[in-house]
Amino acid sequence: MFNIDKLSYSIGQVSALTNVAQSTLRYWETVISRLTPHKTDGGSRRYSKEDIELILTVKSLLYEKGFTIKGANLFLEEQGQTELQVNYDRQTEKKKS
Numbered sequence: 001m002f003n004i005d006k007l008s009y010s011i012g013q014v015s016a017l018t019n020v021a022q023s024t025l026r027y028w029e030t031v032i033s034r035l036t037p038h039k040t041d042g043g044s045r046r047y048s049k050e051d052i053e054l055i056l057t058v059k060s061l062l063y064e065k066g067f068t069i070k071g072a073n074l075f076l077e078e079q080g081q082t083e084l085q086v087n088y089d090r091q092t093e094k095k096k097s
Contacts, residue, residue, distance in 0.1 A: 032069070
Protein backbone atom coordinates (compact mmCIF):
# COMPACT_ATOMS: atom_id res chain seq x y z
CA MET A 1 0.00 0.00 0.00
CA PHE A 2 2.79 2.42 0.86
CA ASN A 3 5.91 3.20 -1.11
CA ILE A 4 8.61 2.40 1.46
CA ASP A 5 10.94 4.94 -0.14
CA LYS A 6 8.65 7.81 0.80
CA LEU A 7 9.01 9.45 4.19
CA SER A 8 5.94 11.64 3.89
CA TYR A 9 2.82 12.00 1.82
CA SER A 10 0.76 15.00 0.68
CA ILE A 11 -2.87 15.38 1.70
CA GLY A 12 -3.92 14.44 -1.83
CA GLN A 13 -1.91 11.22 -1.71
CA VAL A 14 -3.29 10.37 1.74
CA SER A 15 -6.82 11.06 0.57
CA ALA A 16 -6.35 8.68 -2.36
CA LEU A 17 -4.68 5.99 -0.20
CA THR A 18 -7.31 6.07 2.54
CA ASN A 19 -10.40 7.01 0.52
CA VAL A 20 -11.05 9.87 2.95
CA ALA A 21 -11.82 13.30 1.50
CA GLN A 22 -9.21 16.03 1.97
CA SER A 23 -11.76 18.20 3.75
CA THR A 24 -12.47 15.33 6.17
CA LEU A 25 -8.76 14.89 6.85
CA ARG A 26 -8.45 18.61 7.62
CA TYR A 27 -11.48 18.41 9.91
CA TRP A 28 -10.14 15.34 11.72
CA GLU A 29 -6.97 17.30 12.50
CA THR A 30 -9.12 19.70 14.54
CA VAL A 31 -11.01 17.03 16.49
CA ILE A 32 -8.67 14.01 16.73
CA SER A 33 -5.98 15.01 19.19
CA ARG A 34 -3.37 12.52 17.96
CA LEU A 35 -3.65 13.49 14.30
CA THR A 36 -0.97 16.14 13.81
CA PRO A 37 0.70 15.95 10.40
CA HIS A 38 3.84 18.00 9.88
CA LYS A 39 3.25 21.33 8.19
CA THR A 40 5.91 22.77 5.92
CA ASP A 41 6.98 26.41 6.02
CA GLY A 42 4.54 26.98 3.17
CA GLY A 43 1.68 25.46 5.16
CA SER A 44 1.40 22.18 3.23
CA ARG A 45 0.56 19.10 5.26
CA ARG A 46 2.95 16.15 5.16
CA TYR A 47 1.71 12.86 6.58
CA SER A 48 3.94 10.06 7.86
CA LYS A 49 3.17 6.36 7.58
CA GLU A 50 2.14 6.48 11.24
CA ASP A 51 -0.30 9.31 10.46
CA ILE A 52 -1.81 7.20 7.68
CA GLU A 53 -2.18 4.21 9.99
CA LEU A 54 -3.90 6.47 12.50
CA ILE A 55 -6.24 7.81 9.81
CA LEU A 56 -7.18 4.28 8.80
CA THR A 57 -7.84 3.42 12.44
CA VAL A 58 -9.98 6.55 12.92
CA LYS A 59 -11.88 5.75 9.74
CA SER A 60 -12.59 2.23 10.99
CA LEU A 61 -13.62 3.43 14.44
CA LEU A 62 -16.01 6.04 13.06
CA TYR A 63 -17.45 4.31 10.00
CA GLU A 64 -17.25 0.60 10.80
CA LYS A 65 -17.41 0.45 14.59
CA GLY A 66 -19.83 3.33 15.09
CA PHE A 67 -17.69 5.33 17.51
CA THR A 68 -18.39 9.01 18.00
CA ILE A 69 -15.47 11.39 17.53
CA LYS A 70 -15.27 11.80 21.30
CA GLY A 71 -15.31 8.03 21.75
CA ALA A 72 -12.63 7.55 19.10
CA ASN A 73 -10.44 10.14 20.84
CA LEU A 74 -10.87 8.35 24.18
CA PHE A 75 -10.05 5.00 22.59
CA LEU A 76 -6.93 6.42 20.94
CA GLU A 77 -5.78 8.09 24.15
CA GLU A 78 -6.13 4.78 26.02
CA GLN A 79 -4.16 2.94 23.37
CA GLY A 80 -1.27 5.38 23.24
CA GLN A 81 0.86 6.36 20.28
CA THR A 82 2.99 3.24 19.95
CA GLU A 83 1.55 0.05 18.53
CA LEU A 84 -1.79 1.74 17.96
CA GLN A 85 -2.77 -0.36 14.96
CA VAL A 86 -1.44 -3.60 16.45
CA ASN A 87 -3.52 -3.15 19.60
CA TYR A 88 -6.63 -2.25 17.61
CA ASP A 89 -6.24 -5.31 15.37
CA ARG A 90 -5.80 -7.61 18.38
CA GLN A 91 -8.94 -6.26 20.05
CA THR A 92 -10.91 -6.66 16.83
CA GLU A 93 -9.74 -10.27 16.46
CA LYS A 94 -10.71 -11.07 20.07
CA LYS A 95 -14.21 -9.74 19.51
CA LYS A 96 -14.61 -11.91 16.39
CA SER A 97 -13.65 -15.06 18.33
